[in-house]
Amino acid sequence: xxxxxxxxxxxxxxxxxxxxxxxxxxxxxxxxxxxxxxxxxxxxxxxxxxxxxxxxxxxxxxxxxxxxxxxxxxxxxxxxxxxxxxxxxxxxxxxxxxxxxxxxxxxxxxxxxxxxxxxxxxxxxxxxxxxxxxxxxxxxxxxxxxxxxxxxxxxxxxxxxxxxxxxxxxxxxxxxxxxxxxxxxxxxxxxxxxxxxxxxxxxxxxxxxxxxxx
Amino acid sequence: xxxxxxxxxxxxxxxxxxxxxxxxxxxxxxxxxxxxxxxxxxxxxxxxxxxxxxxxxxxxxxxxxxxxxxxxxxxxxxxxxxxxxxxxxxxxxxxxxxxxxxxxxxxxxxxxxxxxxxxxxxxxxxxxxxxxxxxxxxxxxxxxxxxxxxxxxxxxxxxxxxxxxxxxxxxxxxxxxxxxxxxxxxxxxxxxxxxxxxxxxxxxxxxxxxxxxx
DNA sequence: GTCTATAATCCGATAGAC
DNA sequence: GTCTATCGGATTATAGAC
Numbered sequence: 001x002x003x004x005x006x007x008x009x010x011x012x013x014x015x016x017x018x019x020x021x022x023x024x025x026x027x028x029x030x031x032x033x034x035x036x037x038x039x040x041x042x043x044x045x046x047x048x049x050x051x052x053x054x055x056x057x058x059x060x061x062x063x064x065x066x067x068x069x070x071x072x073x074x075x076x077x078x079x080x081x082x083x084x085x086x087x088x089x090x091x092x093x094x095x096x097x098x099x100x101x102x103x104x105x106x107x108x109x110x111x112x113x114x115x116x117x118x119x120x121x122x123x124x125x126x127x128x129x130x131x132x133x134x135x136x137x138x139x140x141x142x143x144x145x146x147x148x149x150x151x152x153x154x155x156x157x158x159x160x161x162x163x164x165x166x167x168x169x170x171x172x173x174x175x176x177x178x179x180x181x182x183x184x185x186x187x188x189x190x191x192x193x194x195x196x197x198x199x200x201x202x203x204x205x206x207x208x209x210x211x212x213x214x
Numbered sequence: 215x216x217x218x219x220x221x222x223x224x225x226x227x228x229x230x231x232x233x234x235x236x237x238x239x240x241x242x243x244x245x246x247x248x249x250x251x252x253x254x255x256x257x258x259x260x261x262x263x264x265x266x267x268x269x270x271x272x273x274x275x276x277x278x279x280x281x282x283x284x285x286x287x288x289x290x291x292x293x294x295x296x297x298x299x300x301x302x303x304x305x306x307x308x309x310x311x312x313x314x315x316x317x318x319x320x321x322x323x324x325x326x327x328x329x330x331x332x333x334x335x336x337x338x339x340x341x342x343x344x345x346x347x348x349x350x351x352x353x354x355x356x357x358x359x360x361x362x363x364x365x366x367x368x369x370x371x372x373x374x375x376x377x378x379x380x381x382x383x384x385x386x387x388x389x390x391x392x393x394x395x396x397x398x399x400x401x402x403x404x405x406x407x408x409x410x411x412x413x414x415x416x417x418x419x420x421x422x423x424x425x426x427x428x
Numbered sequence: 429g430t431c432t433a434t435a436a437t438c439c440g441a442t443a444g445a446c
Numbered sequence: 447g448t449c450t451a452t453c454g455g456a457t458t459a460t461a462g463a464c
Contacts, residue, residue: 047457155372185361186404192352192354
């Protein structure tokens with residue numbers, strides 16, 4: 001029954017979110033479902049396939065948090081809304097955020113399943129679209145939206161990681177404030193205007209040239 | 215003999231750098247050293263203590279990469295040099311970078327040993343000092359150096375993570391270029407000047423206020 | 429579809445001989 | 447200091463009865 005497979009997946013998600021990757025074994029999963037271990041193999045080929053489904057659920061949930069911003073009327077609000085969705089997901093679902101950034105080999109896979117890879121690409125593309133919108137609206141500086149989105153993506157991802165590692169002091173609420181203040185610094189730039197003038201002509205254009213020719 | 219303990223540590227580092235955390239078991243370590251497993255316990259209380267020493271080596275190496283920048287004559291060059299040291303370490307030693315950002319519990323420890331915690335603090339402080347120098351030199355905008363350094367730290371860390379996860383396309387050399395271009399964007403800011411003017415008066419000051427009163 | 433039973437591996441750690 | 451031998455536990459996964 002597909003019914004039972006869904007029950008198993010639900011339990012697998014619960015178990016992972018509660019105990020982490022190491023806590024998600026076929027035996028414990030079976031106990032959680034209320035059957036014995038071999039019964040799981042009737043519905044899943046092995047642990048790897050279970051993890052794939054859990055990972056799929058993580059991406060689905062993450063995409064929901066982001067797509068909520070699509071209801072906003074302006075490019076700026078969709079941009080900010082997507083950022084807030086990201087931030088909320090990071091705070092509310094650290095474990096799901098974690099598995100999404102766990103190397104496939106560590107999950108016992110040689111490579112990511114194609115459909116999950118496609119979900120990642122779609123999420124990445126969603127971000128690029130939000131950035132392009134804001135470029136067109138004169139909110140973000142012009143240029144390649146994919147490049148600018150990498151900068152913001154890296155910043156957000158780094159903040160999330162440092163928070164989850166406990167490298168940033170404070171509670172969740174303080175982290176939210178810290179995150180937004182840091183984002184604002186990224187928007188405005190950390191260097192002085194005088195220095196930036198020199199930097200832009202020296203480094204930025206040179207690097208963009210290299211990227212286009214390389 | 216301390217001699218043998220050093221040999222074991224060297225093998226443990228090799229083994230970890232080659233096979234990762236899961237590949238570093240007491241049995242495999244013993245085989246690598248050329249003895250049997252119980253012999254390791256004469257020099258180390260257990261796996262946890264071995265991992266502590268490996269982690270210590272990672273921090274030592276990382277600190278060396280950063281401190282090389284202290285030979286530079288100006289604040290800007292020390293700042294840039296530290297950034298390049300960071301980038302080089304990230305590229306040359308992904309596994310060591312990885313273990314430095316692995317949760318203590320995942321290493322089988324309840325907490326980080328005090329001396330390693332102190333090494334982390336020293337590294338963090340080193341960064342804040344470089345930022346403060348550049349603020350004093352008029353290169354970076356004024357404010358709390360610790361806050362500005364978090365923004366840059368998060369960006370660099372995020373770039374490193376995305377690179378190691380394979381989320382960023384390209385070779386190591388292309389990543390270097392990408393990293394520097396992204397850094398330049400962080401220095402100059404991603405938003406337009408018009409938008410930044412509004413943002414600064416709306417969000418940034420408000421957030422800084424919250425941080426100071428909170 | 430689920431069960432019992434079990435195979436086959438791996439692990440950390442220890443006792444006691446030498 | 448190192449060995450052999452072993453304990454006690456975990457895991458994935460399968461065979462075959464029901």
